[in-house]
Amino acid sequence: MTFPPVPRFQARVLVSLRPSVLDPAGEATRAAAQRLGVDGITRLRIGKAMEVELEAPDLDAARSQIERLSDRLLANPVIENWCLEQLKPAEDAGS
Amino acid sequence: MTIGVVVFPGSNCDRDVRWAAEGCLGIPTRFLWHEERSLEGIDAVVLPGGFSYGDYLRCGAIAHVSPMLSEVAAFAARGGPVLGICNGFQILTEMGLLPGALTRNRQLHFLCEAAPLTVHPGACQWLRHYGEGEPISLPIAHGEGCFQADADTLAALEGEGRVVLRYAANPNGSVGDVAGLCNAQGNVLGLMPHPERACDPITGGTDGSRLLASLLS
Numbered sequence: 204m205t206f207p208p209v210p211r212f213q214a215r216v217l218v219s220l221r222p223s224v225l226d227p228a229g230e231a232t233r234a235a236a237q238r239l240g241v242d243g244i245t246r247l248r249i250g251k252a253m254e255v256e257l258e259a260p261d262l263d264a265a266r267s268q269i270e271r272l273s274d275r276l277l278a279n280p281v282i283e284n285w286c287l288e289q290l291k292p293a294e295d296a297g298s
Numbered sequence: 299m300t301i302g303v304v305v306f307p308g309s310n311c312d313r314d315v316r317w318a319a320e321g322c323l324g325i326p327t328r329f330l331w332h333e334e335r336s337l338e339g340i341d342a343v344v345l346p347g348g349f350s351y352g353d354y355l356r357c358g359a360i361a362h363v364s365p366m367l368s369e370v371a372a373f374a375a376r377g378g379p380v381l382g383i384c385n386g387f388q389i390l391t392e393m394g395l396l397p398g399a400l401t402r403n404r405q406l407h408f409l410c411e412a413a414p415l416t417v418h419p420g421a422c423q424w425l426r427h428y429g430e431g432e433p434i435s436l437p438i439a440h441g442e443g444c445f446q447a448d449a450d451t452l453a454a455l456e457g458e459g460r461v462v463l464r465y466a467a468n469p470n471g472s473v474g475d476v477a478g479l480c481n482a483q484g485n486v487l488g489l490m491p492h493p494e495r496a497c498d499p500i501t502g503g504t505d506g507s508r509l510l511a512s513l514l515s
Contacts, residue, residue, distance in 0.1 A: 223448065225471060228406060276359065282399045
């Protein structure tokens with residue numbers, strides 16, 4: 204007897220600082236770009252990208268798990284915004 | 299009176315709190331591992347400084363979902379005194395027991411120095427032995443102490459007298475010169491400076507000692 208495999212998904216969540224929040228590390232990086240001779244950089248903000256793999260019955264359930272994770276842990280809504288940049292079946296699904 | 303000091307992987311001021319409380323003031327302490335769930339026999343809780351979970355994700359972010367902190371949240375809701383120092387303050391904001399967030403210092407440097415402060419005790423029970431507007435000096439040691447909150451939140455905190463500690467010379471870019479905040483009930487205090495490092499005279503000052511002494515009747 205074999206069981207059908209649980210669907211697996213991969214997601215990419217981008218976390219960025221809210222526009223109103225000071226980003227001194229981004230500002231220092233922008234200044235370094237200038238010193239490097241890369242001209243024209245007028246704004247540089249540093250965020251984070253999280254790559255997540257998960258098991259869920261379907262895409263909607265996977266999305267709701269990722270939303271819960273992002274709201275409650277990956278981002279702090281006081282200072283950060285997040286967006287689900289990508290959500291798709293895992294590439295090696297079914298293997 | 300027994301103070302519970304919550305210990306996370308990466309806490310490094312837990313023993314400083316023990317020395318300040320037991321060694322300097324004679325208040326017994328007990329270390330509480332973050333995976334424990336019991337606060338039985340504990341009368342006050344301190345979340346000490348350090349780098350819980352290596353500050354992974356954000357400072358305080360991973361600590362705030364530990365089993366012990368669910369108990370601490372319930373303890374605070376019952377009116378139990380809770381003190382968060384430095385990383386402990388960051389954890390209290392992640393838990394939502396205090397508003398706002400602590401972010402990278404404005405000039406990116408880790409700051410380790412004495413900070414002149416003014417105390418505005420209001421209803422904060424931890425600061426009841428300090429006078430309104432009293433100037434004190436406490437050590438700071440942090441890379442992420444820049445307090446951020448939106449203008450409405452800050453105005454509400456100011457209006458309610460909850461900005462109980464202010465930097466006299468803002469070292470890190472905190473909005474409103476916020477160095478410490480308490481909750482509306484006055485039993486939860488979070489602050490970036492280290493009062494436990496200013497209890498023993500050999501450390502150069504004892505301005506922090508009355509804070510822990512507030513637990514003694």
